[in-house]
Every structure is written in C-alpha cells, then in structure tokens.
Amino acid sequence: MADYRELWKSLNIDLEKHDQLCAVLPEFFGDIYLSQENRPEGMNYYNFVVSEIHGYRIKELAEYREKGGKVFGSFCVFVPDEVVLAGDAVVVGLCGGSDFWVPDGEKVLPRNMCPLIKASVGAKVGGTCPYFQSVDMLVGETTCDGKKKAWEILEEYTPMHVMDLPQMKREKDKLHWMDEIKIFKEQVEGLTGNTITKEKLEEGIKLINQKRKVLQRLYNTRKAENLPISGKDALLITQIAFYDDPNRFIEKTTELCEELEARIEREERVFKEGTKRILVTGTPMAIPNWKMHHLIETSGGAVVCEETCTGTRYFENLVDENKNTIEEQMRALADRYLGINCACFTPNEGRIDDIIRLYKEYKAEGVIYYSLPFCHTYALEYKKVKEALEKEGIPVMMIESDYSLQDAGQIKTRLEAFFEMLETSKEAAVTK
Numbered sequence: 001m002a003d004y005r006e007l008w009k010s011l012n013i014d015l016e017k018h019d020q021l022c023a024v025l026p027e028f029f030g031d032i033y034l035s036q037e038n039r040p041e042g043m044n045y046y047n048f049v050v051s052e053i054h055g056y057r058i059k060e061l062a063e064y065r066e067k068g069g070k071v072f073g074s075f076c077v078f079v080p081d082e083v084v085l086a087g088d089a090v091v092v093g094l095c096g097g098s099d100f101w102v103p104d105g106e107k108v109l110p111r112n113m114c115p116l117i118k119a120s121v122g123a124k125v126g127g128t129c130p131y132f133q134s135v136d137m138l139v140g141e142t143t144c145d146g147k148k149k150a151w152e153i154l155e156e157y158t159p160m161h162v163m164d165l166p167q168m169k170r171e172k173d174k175l176h177w178m179d180e181i182k183i184f185k186e187q188v189e190g191l192t193g194n195t196i197t198k199e200k201l202e203e204g205i206k207l208i209n210q211k212r213k214v215l216q217r218l219y220n221t222r223k224a225e226n227l228p229i230s231g232k233d234a235l236l237i238t239q240i241a242f243y244d245d246p247n248r249f250i251e252k253t254t255e256l257c258e259e260l261e262a263r264i265e266r267e268e269r270v271f272k273e274g275t276k277r278i279l280v281t282g283t284p285m286a287i288p289n290w291k292m293h294h295l296i297e298t299s300g301g302a303v304v305c306e307e308t309c310t311g312t313r314y315f316e317n318l319v320d321e322n323k324n325t326i327e328e329q330m331r332a333l334a335d336r337y338l339g340i341n342c343a344c345f346t347p348n349e350g351r352i353d354d355i356i357r358l359y360k361e362y363k364a365e366g367v368i369y370y371s372l373p374f375c376h377t378y379a380l381e382y383k384k385v386k387e388a389l390e391k392e393g394i395p396v397m398m399i400e401s402d403y404s405l406q407d408a409g410q411i412k413t414r415l416e417a418f419f420e421m422l423e424t425s426k427e428a429a430v431t432k
C-alpha cells in the first residue's frame, strides 16, 4: 500500500493504533484468500481493493470532499442508496466486521451485545476507521434495539439521521416507509445543497439496479454444478460492493462474470467433486468477517449462496425504473425495499420462502444458519426456519459465533460432522 499517513492524519486517525490494524490484515487476508487454489484472474481487482482498503478509496473520498462533495455512511440494506446518488453524494457501508474494533466498542457499550454493533461503534470511538472519519452524515435505522441505541452514542461524534423502519409490512407500513424515504431525501438535499429531481432519481435508480443486476449475474454462476468461484470470493465481492465506486464495481464485476461463465463452459471447478454445497442464511458478514465461509470451505463444504444482507437480500428485486413522478418513484423505492425479509419484521414468513427457494435454485445440500451472538431476532427466528426446513427435508444446523477465532476448532468439528451426515443420507437415498 502506498503511504497514506498524511491523509490519515488529516482525518484524525489514531495512527499508532491504526498501524496495529494494518499490520495484521495482510497476513489474515493472505491465509484466508490468497491460499485458495485456481482462483479466477478477475479476483485480482478485489485483492487490490483489500490491499488498499484504507488507502485508495479513502483518497478518492477525500478528493471528492475537497471539491465540496458529501459522503453518507450507512449500516443497513434498507437505506436507499439511490436517494444519496440522486443528490450527487456518495454512500459507503460502515458495518464493522473485525474483532479488532470490539474492545473499543466495549468501552461505551455493554459487553453482552452483538459484535457487529460493538465493532461499528468501536471503529468510530477508537478513531481507527478512515471510512467513519470520511463521512459527513451517518444514516441509522430502527431495525434492532442494539442498533437503535447505538445511534444515540454515535451521534455524539458525527451528525446522524435515523430512518424509522416499520416492523410490519401492511399497506400503512409501506406508506410510512415512503414518508421516511421522503424525509431522507430532504436530509440529503439539505446537506448537499442539491435538489433531487425526478431525472436525478431515475439515474440513481438505474445505477443501483445495474449494480444489483451484476451481483445477480455473479450469483447465477454459483448455481452451476461445477462451481467457478468459491463462496469466500463471492462474499468478498459483495462486501466490497458496499463501499466501492458503483460504476467501477459494475465494470470489474462484469469482467469477472464473463470469466466465470467461460469457466462454466469449460467445466472448470474450484472445489473437488463431492464437496458439500451449502446455503448460508442469517446475520450479515461485514468485511473482514470471513470466518464462517473459511471454516466451511476448509472442512469439506462450499458456500453456494448467502441468504443474508451481504448476500441476496442486498441485491434481489429491482426498483421499477418506469415511473413518471417523484411521488411514484418514492412508492417504487418503498415497494422494493420493504420486500427485504430481515428478521426484524413480524411476521417474516417471506424469509422462510426465500431460504427454501434459494436452496433449490442453488442446488444446495444443507443449510448453515449463522447468527451473531446477542442478535435476538435472528436467533429467535431459527425455530420457525428449522421447522419449515425439516418439513421440506432440508438439513440445517445453527452456528452462533462472534468475530474471535477462539471457537474455530469447535465449529470445524461440528461442520465436519454435519457434512458427513449429509454424505451418509445421500448414500442412503441412493441405495434405497
């Protein structure tokens, strides 16, 4: 990585502490990612993005802000990026996925709390995340209780706007969410000084739809019998989608998709035959949380799809582009976003349908239900998901795990036993 110390200093980064973070990431990434065999050439771009994770993009954001541009930071896939783009602003995802930030988070939050929240708050409080230091406004939402209360702490550091997400999906909730998007539009206009016109919003909608489409194309390649890409690599790409420049991301991911489709034609695979195809469902995996995928893919499994917010919930369903007024566009945005099936909703039967559908589409052989500790909504929803999957004859196992590596050995043992069970039931089905 080039020398960005002056830039980091200008962003009030705690340089000494930040050096510790920079020192561990390359080795961590090397062990988990670069050790994989037969990776697609197109992954070089994403390797570069990670090698420059606190550099290149931060410099771009700084240059943009120097010219008067504004940067928004969000924590949830319900925040409509389209509105930010329509205001000629930039949006970056800020969810923390590293154990490094947890101790700083614990200085201001209770210990028995979701690591994603602790890491996100810790990244800001400790002054070790240049993305947090580059945003002009944070956008929170009322999803889980932990996040809601965390916003009250974060707003002591950076201006914060909170979107009131309904927890049901009735018509009145849709109207309420539409109102919230309108209020958010006013916030974006207020901060940027730019008016969001119908034309600008249309551009934003088209661009984000394009990003969704390229991610859908990428995921489609994972439906192939011969997997052309590992689950770890696919996860990394989705994680990067949250903060990369959208146009560049679309271009690079399109190139990669072409390569993957050619691999499928040639029947080139990244895993040996017999590797168990796994659907992961549950809480999001913010960068650099690669733990579960790494454990699965080094224990005899391959992740073929993620029903998570760093997976299909991020890009399934497009916003209708053919609307004639801002009012209609707002309704189209509300409709698309309220189609996301997060466990913070009740009832949330749609998520169960999604899991079963994705399991079939991606020809999965088993489901790993992943939950971060203290995430009550996802942990509680396991009961209903498990019952529904069992009814369908779909094997499922729940794993609750935080960002530390302490439980890695124990999880590996459980995964190996689960994959063995999948193999035994497959053999039994064949001999029947």
Ligand code: BJ8
Pocket (backbone or CB within 6 Å): 075, 076, 077, 078, 114, 115, 116, 117, 143, 144, 145, 146, 147, 283, 284, 309, 340, 342, 343, 344, 372, 374, 375, 376, 377, 378
């Ligand atoms: S739409 S999953 S990104 S809220 S922070 S709920 S893990 S206890 S992140 Fe989420 Fe939006 Fe829903 Fe997706 Fe649980 Fe942790 Fe809360 Fe979390």
